[in-house]
Structure formats: structure tokens, C-alpha cells
Amino acid sequence: KAAHAQGQDVARVHSGDPSLYGAIGEQIRHLRELDIPFEIIPGVTATAACAALLGVELTLPDVSQSVILTRYADKTSMPDGEELASLARHRATMAIHLGVNNLQRIVEELAPHYGLDCPIAVVHRASWPDQDWVLGTLADIHEKVQARGFRRTALILVGRVLADDTFSESSLYRAGHAHLFRPG
Numbered sequence: 001k002a003a004h005a006q007g008q009d010v011a012r013v014h015s016g017d018p019s020l021y022g023a024i025g026e027q028i029r030h031l032r033e034l035d036i037p038f039e040i041i042p043g044v045t046a047t048a049a050c051a052a053l054l055g056v057e058l059t060l061p062d063v064s065q066s067v068i069l070t071r072y073a074d075k076t077s078m079p080d081g082e083e084l085a086s087l088a089r090h091r092a093t094m095a096i097h098l099g100v101n102n103l104q105r106i107v108e109e110l111a112p113h114y115g116l117d118c119p120i121a122v123v124h125r126a127s128w129p130d131q132d133w134v135l136g137t138l139a140d141i142h143e144k145v146q147a148r149g150f151r152r153t154a155l156i157l158v159g160r161v162l163a164d165d166t167f168s169e170s171s172l173y174r175a176g177h178a179h180l181f182r183p184g
Contacts, residue, residue, distance in 0.1 A: 004036045016044070016045060016046050017044065018043065021097055021098065028040075046097065046127070047067070050095070050133075050155050054123070056162055059161070060164060061168040061171075062168045063159075063161050063164050063167050064092050065092075066090065067094070068087050068090065068092050068093070068094045069097070072084060072097075072102050072105075072106055074101075074102055084106065084109045084110070085112075088112075088114065091159075093159035093161050095156070096156040096157075097155060100154035100156065103141065103145055103156070107120075114159075116138045116139040117139065118138050118160065119160065119163040120141045120162070121134065121135050121156070121158075121162055125153050132148065134150070138158070
């Protein structure tokens, strides 16, 4: 407030995409209450960085057309209906933030819906120079992650898109498919 009153610019830097678990909601509210203009410059979401690192598309025809971004409810509860087991019923591709320390519990909640053979990746420090990842299934991922020692700053991606190479071709490039750049 004081810096703004003096005509100075103030920058608040967040890692990743500040709109996801960046706790900027309260900052936005306070800036609006003080009538201080602001600009949010988005970063690359950890989910997008992980997909690029793994060389996968998160939405594949006939496999999954939805991506659920969520977190594991540990110290902070989730709103009703957003519990991990409820979301898992959709069997959509899922990106789970803030959960690597509870990976075994996450596996237990996902397995009844996805099956123990479902592919899962845990990416540690996505998009950082020292990024690392582990691929596995719900049956073996916990042991693999423990062996690597991932404790924080890891994103969990789960879904059949991580290992499916038999998916149908997209209609996007079919000759008869019209879109903005190729009218029908």
C-alpha cells in the first residue's frame, strides 16, 4: 500500500501458475479493496510441464477427454464432493498436487476406480533443471517413489493416457472435419 501510494511498482513472484494453489485469492481481494491495480502473468502449470516432460497428451480420443486438477486433502479439508475418491469415480486423467507424502493413501483411494494396473507418474520438480520422474502403476508406484526419495514439490499424474498407444486418431485432421482454419 505504501509503495503504491509513492508511485512505485511492486512485484510478487510465485512459482508455477499462480492461479492454482498459489494463494493469490486473498491478495487479489486485498488489492481490490485498496483499489490498487494489478496484473497477473500466468506461469506454466505443473500439469502442462509434466505432460511435456513425459511426452504425453492428457486427453486422448476414447481414453480420457477430461483432466481433473486437484490436491490431496491432508491438513486442509476439501469441499463436499471433491474428495479424491469422489473425483476418481470419473476415471479421467488426474493431476494431484501436494500429495506425494501421502502417496500410499492416494493409491488406496484411486485403485478401486482406476485399477491397480493403471499407469501413474510422479514428477519431482517439474520444469526445474534437476527435474526427475518415476513411471509405474498404482500397484508399484509407492515403492518406486520411496526408492527415489521424492518428498516435496512433486506432481502425481494418473490415467490411462500415460501408457495408451492404441487410442483412436483425432478427427481434427480428417479431410471432412471443418474448423476455423479449414472451413467445411
